[in-house]
Amino acid sequence: xxxxxxxxxxLHAGHIGAYGNSWIETPQLDRLAGQSFVFDQVLIDSPRLxxxxxxxxxxxxxMCPGEPAEERPALCELLRASGVNSALLTDEPLVAKHPLAVxxxxxxxxxxxxxxxxxxxxxxxxxxxxxxxxxxxxxxAEQPFLLWCHLAGLGATWDAPxxxxxxxxxxxxxxxxxxxxxxxxLLPEDHDPDLLLGIVQSYAGxxxxxxxxxxxxxxxxxxxxxxxxxxxxxxxxxxxPLGEHRRVGPCDEALYGELVHVPWMTKFxxxxxxxxxxQNLLEPADLWATLLDYWAVAEVPPSATAASVMPIAxxxxxxxxxxxxxxxxxxxxxxxxxxxxxxxxxxxQLFAKPGDRWEVxxxxxRCHEVVECLQxxxxxxxxxxxxxxxxxxxxxxxxxxxxxx
Numbered sequence: 001x002x003x004x005x006x007x008x009x010x011l012h013a014g015h016i017g018a019y020g021n022s023w024i025e026t027p028q029l030d031r032l033a034g035q036s037f038v039f040d041q042v043l044i045d046s047p048r049l050x051x052x053x054x055x056x057x058x059x060x061x062x063m064c065p066g067e068p069a070e071e072r073p074a075l076c077e078l079l080r081a082s083g084v085n086s087a088l089l090t091d092e093p094l095v096a097k098h099p100l101a102v103x104x105x106x107x108x109x110x111x112x113x114x115x116x117x118x119x120x121x122x123x124x125x126x127x128x129x130x131x132x133x134x135x136x137x138x139x140x141a142e143q144p145f146l147l148w149c150h151l152a153g154l155g156a157t158w159d160a161p162x163x164x165x166x167x168x169x170x171x172x173x174x175x176x177x178x179x180x181x182x183x184x185x186l187l188p189e190d191h192d193p194d195l196l197l198g199i200v201q202s203y204a205g206x207x208x209x210x211x212x213x214x215x216x217x218x219x220x221x222x223x224x225x226x227x228x229x230x231x232x233x234x235x236x237x238x239x240x241p242l243g244e245h246r247r248v249g250p251c252d253e254a255l256y257g258e259l260v261h262v263p264w265m266t267k268f269x270x271x272x273x274x275x276x277x278x279q280n281l282l283e284p285a286d287l288w289a290t291l292l293d294y295w296a297v298a299e300v301p302p303s304a305t306a307a308s309v310m311p312i313a314x315x316x317x318x319x320x321x322x323x324x325x326x327x328x329x330x331x332x333x334x335x336x337x338x339x340x341x342x343x344x345x346x347x348x349q350l351f352a353k354p355g356d357r358w359e360v361x362x363x364x365x366r367c368h369e370v371v372e373c374l375q376x377x378x379x380x381x382x383x384x385x386x387x388x389x390x391x392x393x394x395x396x397x398x399x400x401x402x403x404x405x
Contacts, residue, residue, distance in 0.1 A: 002230040004138070004147045007056075008210060009049075009092065011236035012356065013263045015207050023168070024204045028215040028373065029265075032234060036265040037273030037313040041354070042282045043336055045225065046328045047238050047253040049094045055284040057100040058291045059303035063327055065386050075288055076146070078297050085142050089134050090150040091126070101136075104148070108133060116157035117178035122212055125160060126154040130347050131213040135220055143229070154240060155250070158182055158206045165205030176201040179186040184249035196243045203242060221267075222350040229269055244351065244358050245331060255326060255334040255343055257358050266290075266313065273313035279354070280312055280320045281336060283394030304390040321355060322396045325381045337396055339403035344376040350374070352403060373400055 013019045017026045018033035019040070029156070046052050046062035054060045057075045060068045076086040080103075087106040090096050096109050110130055119125040123132075130151050138147060158165075159180040169176055176198040183199055221227035240260045241247040253259060264282060266273075285306035292300050293308035311317035324336040333344045341359065343349045348371050350364035364371050377396060384390050395401075 001178060002143055002145050003294060004232045005284045006234045007150045007237050008154060009152045009237045010240040011263065012242065012258060013261050015204065016263055018361060019263055024207055026207065026211045028211045029217055032218060032265055032267060034275050038277045039237050039264040039282050040277055041279055042262050042264040043324050044238060044262055045283050047259060049237060050098060052237055052284055053095060053098050054286055059288040059306040060303045061285055063325060063382060063385055064304060065304040067135055072301050074100045074103040075291065078292060079146055079295060082295050084144045084146055084295055086146040087137060088148050091130055092150055092152045095150045112152065113157040116159055118180045119159045119161055121161060125209060126157050127209055127213050131216055133218060135217055138220065153208055153210060155182060157405050158202050160205045160209035164208050165202045168201040168204045174198060182249060183218045183360060184251060186251055187243060187248060199244040199248060200242050232267040235264040255328045260326065268313060278312050281324045283324055304385055304388060322401060323377060325378055335374050337400045339401055340370060340374060342371060344375055370399060373397065
C-alpha cells in the first residue's frame with residue numbers, strides 16, 4: 001500500500017466547491033471529494049510551518065511543552081521499519097530544512113519562484129512543474145511508498161495564465177491585476193472594494209490552476225493499477241485571508257477561520273467512505289496517526305492529542321474530541337468546540353459555530369459566561385497537556401457543545 005499526502009499551502013477552504021463555494025470552478029477537487037471521505041472541521045494547530053510540521057511528522061501538538069525527545073522516532077523512521085519508502089517533494093525551503101525532513105529516504109527540492117511572473121500556458125506555471133515532478137516520481141517509485149508533497153504555489157506566486165483570473169471578471173468590474181506577486185497587506189477600514197475584488201479574482205484563478213494540475217494526478221491514479229493501492233490525502237497547511245478581517249495574505253497571521261480552517265479529503269484505495277463527510281474536530285497530528293494506522297505500524301510512540309481518522313472513515317467511531325486549541329502570537333490563544341470559536345486576545349472575540357463559518361458576528365459582549373468558560377477550558381487544556389494527561393480532560397459542558405437556545 002502507498003500513500004500520497006498533498007499539502008497545498010495557503011489553500012482557502014471557502015474557495016473549493018466541496019466546501020460550499022459556488023462561483024469558482026473546481027471540477028477536479030469536486031471529483032476528488034466524490035471519491036473521498038471529506039472532513040469539514042479541520043484546524044491547523046499553528047500557522048508557523050516549523051511548528052506545524054512537528055505535528056505532521058511527529059504527532060507533537062503545537063502547545064506541547066518543549067521539543068520531542070531525540071529518541072522519539074519521526075514518521076518516516078517508523079514507516080521505514082515497516083518497509084515503506086518515503087520521499088519529500090517541496091518548493092518550500094522551511095519544509096525542506098525542517099529538522100524532521102532528514103528522515104525521508106529521498107528529498108526532492110524544487111526551486112521556489114524567486115521572481116514571480118505570469119505564465120503564458122499552464123505547463124509553464126510553477127504548480128504545473130511541481131505536479132509534473134510528483135507524477136514522474138510516482139510512476140517510477142519503489143513500492144510501498146509515502147510521497148509527501150508540500151507545495152507553496154498559492155502563497156508563493158499567482159502565475160496562472162491571465163485568462164484564469166479573467167474568467168471570473170464580469171462586465172462592469174475593473175480588470176483584475178496582471179501581477180504574479182502574492183499580496184500581503186492590512187486593508188484600511190475605508191478600503192476600495194474594487195481593489196479587493198481584483199485580488200479575489202486573481203486568487204480564484206490560481207485555485208483553478210491548482211484544480212487543473214490536480215486533475216493530472218487523479219488521472220494517473222484512476223487509469224493505472226497505482227490507484228488501487230494508493231491512499232491520497234489533499235489538505236492545506238494554512239489558508240489565505242482575502243479581506244475577511246481586513247487582512248490579505250499572511251499579514252499578522254491572526255487566528256481567524258480563513259487562516260486556520262483548512263480542507264482535508266482522503267481517498268482510500270478500497271473506496272471506503274467515498275462521498276461521506278464528518279464534522280469531527282481534527283488537527284494536523286491526526287494525519288500522523290492516520291498514516292501509522294493505515295500501515296498498521298505496531299510500535300507507535302504516544303501522542304497527547306493525535307487520533308487516526310481510519311475508524312471514522314470505516315464508520316466505527318463517533319466524536320474524536322470536543323475541543324481544539326491553538327496558540328497565536330504572544331499570549332493569544334484560540335479554542336474551537338462544536339458550538340463556539342473563541343479568539344482569546346486582550347479583547348476576546350467569540351463566534352457561534354458552525355453557522356458563523358468565517359467569524360463575521362462577534363458575540364463576546366453578549367455571552368460573557370461562555371467566554372469565561374472557554375477561557376477556563378484553554379487553561380485546563382494547557383495544564384493537562386503540560387502534564388501529559390490530555391486524555392484526563394473532563395468533557396465540556398452542554399452549552400459549550402451545543403450552544404445557547
